[in-house]
Amino acid sequence: MILDEFSTDPCTGLPNFFGFLEMCSNSFFDETGAIAIVEISGIIHLKGTLGPKGTEDCIRALAGALRASVAAAPQQSGMKTTAFRYGGDEFVMILPGFSHAEAEREMAKITAAFQEYIKNQQLNGINLHVTIVEYFDPDARIATLIKAVYMALNRRHRDVGPSALPAWADEMMDGMAERIHRTLVLLREARTMALTDDISGLPNHRAAELYMEDLMKKHQNNGTPFSILLVDGDQLKAYNEISYEKGNEVIRLMGALLAGAVRHGDKVVRWLSGDEFLVLLPGADRKAALQVAERLRVYMAEETAKMEMPVTISIGVASCPEDAVDTSGLIKTAEEANNQAKRLGKNQVV
Known part of the structure; x- marks a missing residue:
C-alpha cells in the first residue's frame, strides 16, 4: 500500500x-x-x-x-x-x-x-x-x-x-x-x-516507520491493536568473521525465512543494522504476538539446524496499546525486551 x-x-x-x-x-x-x-x-x-x-x-x-x-x-x-x-x-x-x-x-x-x-x-x-x-x-x-x-x-x-x-x-x-x-x-x-533494503530485498526501516504510522492511525481511529517483534540473529558476528559476504548471505536467509513464515498481512522489514528485523503484526494483541514470535523462533532454528552454524534468533515483543500508544514507545519496549532475551542466553522470546 x-x-x-x-x-x-x-x-x-x-x-x-x-x-x-x-x-x-x-x-x-x-x-x-x-x-x-x-x-x-x-x-x-x-x-x-x-x-x-x-x-x-x-x-x-x-x-x-x-x-x-x-x-x-x-x-x-x-x-x-x-x-x-x-x-x-x-x-x-x-x-x-x-x-x-x-x-x-x-x-x-x-x-x-x-x-x-x-x-x-x-x-x-x-x-x-x-x-x-x-x-x-x-x-x-x-x-x-x-x-x-x-x-x-x-x-x-x-x-x-x-x-x-x-x-x-x-x-x-x-x-x-x-x-x-x-x-x-x-x-x-x-x-x-x-524504501527497500539493498541486502535482503525487504522493505527497510523507512518503510517500517510508514507502516507503523499507518497502524497507529488505525488504532487511534478504530482501537485496532497491533504488535511488533524486534528480531535479532545470534550468530552474525561468527559469520562475519568468515567474511562479510557470508554475513550478508545469512541476513538474506533470515529475511527470506521470516517473510515466508509470517501470517498473511504481516510485514517483515530489515531494521537498522546487522541481522535485525522488525515484524509488524496488524490486529495482534500481546498474547497473539508472543505466539507468533515463538513460532518464528522455533521455525528459524529448525530450518537452519543442518547448517554448519545453525541460526537462532532472539525476539523482543511490544504491543499497542498494552506497552505503548506511540511508535517510539513501542520501539523502545521492543529493544528492551530483545536485550533481555540476549541476557537470558539468546534464542529466547521476551
Missing part, C-alpha cells in the same frame, strides 16, 4: 486520477466497451450538515458499491472492469466489452445499492448522476478515456459543449498524459529504492 500511495485515493482505497492514467497507459481497455462517469449530486450542499466524516462516509459508500460491482463483473478478453475516484465526488468506471445497454444495467445496480445507503442514513437531496459513453477504438491512445470523461463532465455541468476537441488540444492532452505517466513511473522507482 505504501508504494501505491501516489496512485491510490486514501479515502476510498480506489485508484485515483494518477492510477487512472497509469492503467490507461498500460492499454487495459478492450476494443469496445463503455465508460461510466458517476457523480454524487447534492453532497456539496450537505457538507455543512454531514461534516467531514459524514461526507467521507457517503463517498466510501459509493466506492463500496463500485468495488462490489468490479468484483462481480465478468472479465472480457483479459481486460477487467475497473473503478477510479477521479475527483472530489466524481468516479469513473471502465467496462471493457460492455455495450451501452449492459453498462446501463450494471450502473442501475450500483445506483440502487447507493440509494439504499442514502435511505438508511436519511440523507435527503443526494442522488447519483451517471453518464455512459461507449468507445470503439482498439488502438486508443492514453488520452482517449480522459477526453471521454472531460466531454461527459463538460456536457453535464454546462449542458452544452464541443462534441470533440480540436486537433491541437487532442495532441496536447495526449502528450501531457504521457509525461505525467512517465513522471509517476520515475517517482515510483525512486520511492521503491528509498
Whole structure:
C-alpha cells in the first residue's frame, strides 16, 4: 500500500486520477466497451450538515458499491472492469466489452445499492448522476478515456459543449498524459529504492516507520491493536568473521525465512543494522504476538539446524496499546525486551 500511495485515493482505497492514467497507459481497455462517469449530486450542499466524516462516509459508500460491482463483473478478453475516484465526488468506471445497454444495467445496480445507503442514513437531496459513453477504438491512445470523461463532465455541468476537441488540444492532452505517466513511473522507482533494503530485498526501516504510522492511525481511529517483534540473529558476528559476504548471505536467509513464515498481512522489514528485523503484526494483541514470535523462533532454528552454524534468533515483543500508544514507545519496549532475551542466553522470546 505504501508504494501505491501516489496512485491510490486514501479515502476510498480506489485508484485515483494518477492510477487512472497509469492503467490507461498500460492499454487495459478492450476494443469496445463503455465508460461510466458517476457523480454524487447534492453532497456539496450537505457538507455543512454531514461534516467531514459524514461526507467521507457517503463517498466510501459509493466506492463500496463500485468495488462490489468490479468484483462481480465478468472479465472480457483479459481486460477487467475497473473503478477510479477521479475527483472530489466524481468516479469513473471502465467496462471493457460492455455495450451501452449492459453498462446501463450494471450502473442501475450500483445506483440502487447507493440509494439504499442514502435511505438508511436519511440523507435527503443526494442522488447519483451517471453518464455512459461507449468507445470503439482498439488502438486508443492514453488520452482517449480522459477526453471521454472531460466531454461527459463538460456536457453535464454546462449542458452544452464541443462534441470533440480540436486537433491541437487532442495532441496536447495526449502528450501531457504521457509525461505525467512517465513522471509517476520515475517517482515510483525512486520511492521503491528509498524504501527497500539493498541486502535482503525487504522493505527497510523507512518503510517500517510508514507502516507503523499507518497502524497507529488505525488504532487511534478504530482501537485496532497491533504488535511488533524486534528480531535479532545470534550468530552474525561468527559469520562475519568468515567474511562479510557470508554475513550478508545469512541476513538474506533470515529475511527470506521470516517473510515466508509470517501470517498473511504481516510485514517483515530489515531494521537498522546487522541481522535485525522488525515484524509488524496488524490486529495482534500481546498474547497473539508472543505466539507468533515463538513460532518464528522455533521455525528459524529448525530450518537452519543442518547448517554448519545453525541460526537462532532472539525476539523482543511490544504491543499497542498494552506497552505503548506511540511508535517510539513501542520501539523502545521492543529493544528492551530483545536485550533481555540476549541476557537470558539468546534464542529466547521476551
